[in-house]
Each structure stands twice: as structure tokens, then as C-alpha cells.
Amino acid sequence: MLERTRSALSKDKDLHAKDVEIAELKRRLREQTNKSESLEIDLEAERVKAATAEEAKQKADEAREISTSALNVAQNNYAEAQSIVDSWSPRLNGCAVEGWLTPF
Secondary structure: OHHHHHHHHHHHHHHHHHHHHHHHHHHHHHHHHHHHHHHHHHHHHHHHHHHHHHHHHHHHHHHHHHHHHHHHHHHHHHHHHHHHHHHHHHHHHHHHHOOOOOOO
16 A cells, blocks of 8 residues: 555656646747747838838839939920020120110
């Protein structure tokens, strides 16, 4: 009978040790799950940040293209106006010589 009691106590100790080990493994699993979830959240935030940066880059590129187009139009308009002025300049100078134009 004493032997059975010792055996039962030994089994109880083993079961208790297993319960402690299981509890520790569950704790570690929860920690890893929480860490994994946190990393997933961080990863998603980085994805959003990268997408936002890419969108900002695209908007900047579009603005640059529009600005370049506007500059080209302005340069073309200036060149056209300058050619008109240049073509009329000799005629206006002739009028001033003949007295048709008076200075302000």
C-alpha cells in the first residue's frame, strides 16, 4: 500500500510538472501571438506609409509635368509676342521718324 501511495504521489508530481510546463508553453504562445500581431500591425503601417509616399511622388511628378507644360506655353507665347514686336519694330521706327508717333 505504501508503494501505491508513493507511486500515486510520483504520478501527481509528474502531472503537476506537466501542468506547469503546459502553462509555460501557453504563456509563450500568447507572447508570440501578441508579438506576431504587433508585427503585422507595424507591417501594415509601413505598407500604408509606402503607398502614401508613392502617391505623393506621383502627385509631385504630375505637378512637375503640368508646371513644365505651363512653362513651355509661356515661352512659346513670349517668343510669338517677341516676333510680333520684332516685325512691327521697323515699321514703328519709321513712323516715329516721319512724325506719326509722338513720345509720351
